[in-house]
Amino acid sequence: MKIVVYGLGNRGYRFIRDIMEILPEIEIVAVTDTYMQKSESKKYADIPYISPGCIQKYEYDYIIVTPENFYQEITSTLLDKGVDQRKIKSLEEFQKNRKKFYCNICESKIFAWEYIGEDYEIFQNKSIAGAGKRRGGCTVCGSYDRARFVYDIMKNFTEIFSGNADGILHFAPESTISNKLKKKYGEQYISADIMEGRADVVADITKLQFDNEQFEYIIYNHVMEHVYEEKKAFEEIRRCLKPEGVFIFSSPICWSQKTYENNNAITARDRIKYYGQEDHVRLYGNDIVDRIEEYGFDVNLMHCSEIKSEDKIKKFGFLKDDSVLLCRKN
Numbered sequence: 001m002k003i004v005v006y007g008l009g010n011r012g013y014r015f016i017r018d019i020m021e022i023l024p025e026i027e028i029v030a031v032t033d034t035y036m037q038k039s040e041s042k043k044y045a046d047i048p049y050i051s052p053g054c055i056q057k058y059e060y061d062y063i064i065v066t067p068e069n070f071y072q073e074i075t076s077t078l079l080d081k082g083v084d085q086r087k088i089k090s091l092e093e094f095q096k097n098r099k100k101f102y103c104n105i106c107e108s109k110i111f112a113w114e115y116i117g118e119d120y121e122i123f124q125n126k127s128i129a130g131a132g133k134r135r136g137g138c139t140v141c142g143s144y145d146r147a148r149f150v151y152d153i154m155k156n157f158t159e160i161f162s163g164n165a166d167g168i169l170h171f172a173p174e175s176t177i178s179n180k181l182k183k184k185y186g187e188q189y190i191s192a193d194i195m196e197g198r199a200d201v202v203a204d205i206t207k208l209q210f211d212n213e214q215f216e217y218i219i220y221n222h223v224m225e226h227v228y229e230e231k232k233a234f235e236e237i238r239r240c241l242k243p244e245g246v247f248i249f250s251s252p253i254c255w256s257q258k259t260y261e262n263n264n265a266i267t268a269r270d271r272i273k274y275y276g277q278e279d280h281v282r283l284y285g286n287d288i289v290d291r292i293e294e295y296g297f298d299v300n301l302m303h304c305s306e307i308k309s310e311d312k313i314k315k316f317g318f319l320k321d322d323s324v325l326l327c328r329k330n
């Protein structure tokens with residue numbers, strides 16, 4: 001198939017990039033009429049471009065009009081030039097029946113995941129699940145790959161959504177998951193964060209203000225790698241969990257090495273170098289299960305590629321090495 005992409009604004013560029021990466025069999029020609037945009041398109045990708053006046057000399061299956069606000073205007077200009085109306089599509093119309101991905105959180109079909117994460121050197125040398133630049137953002141609700149996987153685990157491997165949990169604490173809550181829990185549980189659900197305004201209450205992980213055995217579930221996703229006093233944090237989780245209560249844990253994990261902590265890494269630059277993020281204080285590794293079990297939990301490691309088929313991982317935009325640890329207080 002050959003398409004003409006009309007307009008090289010942000011939407012046009014993003015669309016070309018998505019097509020090249022997701023549907024590489026489609027041949028693209030770009031249409032632009034300003035020199036500025038031409039030079040940018042060169043920088044962006046090595047695609048041929050033509051001026052609007054030359055469209056009719058070209059053979060193509062569709063013209064995709066990418067500017068949202070000028071769609072009507074451009075379409076009538078094209079019709080005046082004798083372009084077949086059936087060949088003119090808006091970006092949304094073209095994508096509509098070509099959405100191969102699915103967001104389990106907002107239940108939307110997705111054409112292409114958005115790029116998220118940072119492109120630091122450590123991610124080229126080490127494979128760290130749940131970090132690094134990748135296609136993982138939902139274009140509808142903004143959820144990340146790791147949030148979609150945690151949500152899948154919570155839904156299919158715990159009774160949070162199917163049953164009636166007696167108290168839930170969710171620290172540094174992902175808004176997409178938090179909204180669902182709040183809707184189901186009301187005041188039985190408490191979200192917390194160390195910063196004011198980010199959740200229902202402000203809380204210090206190493207000194208929680210909650211009662212002994214108050215919660216049936218405590219959820220910390222991508223939290224513990226920020227916490228120096230890990231032991232204190234786990235003691236507090238244990239104290240606030242009911243007997244047999246479950247702590248839901250996830251974080252970036254490097255499976256090719258043991259957990260790494262370097263007390264000399266205190267600058268942002270060093271932390272990015274060693275851990276992949278400026279405010280992390282350790283990089284968890286393949287000893288993670290033993291590490292948490294020592295704090296008094298029975299850990300069930302849910303590793304994505306062990307419980308999901310390749311097709312499902314692709315469709316739902318999960319990370320194959322992502323993990324969620326269901327840690328039952330013992």
Ligand SMILES: [Zn+2]
Binds near residue numbers: 138
């Ligand atoms: Zn979504």
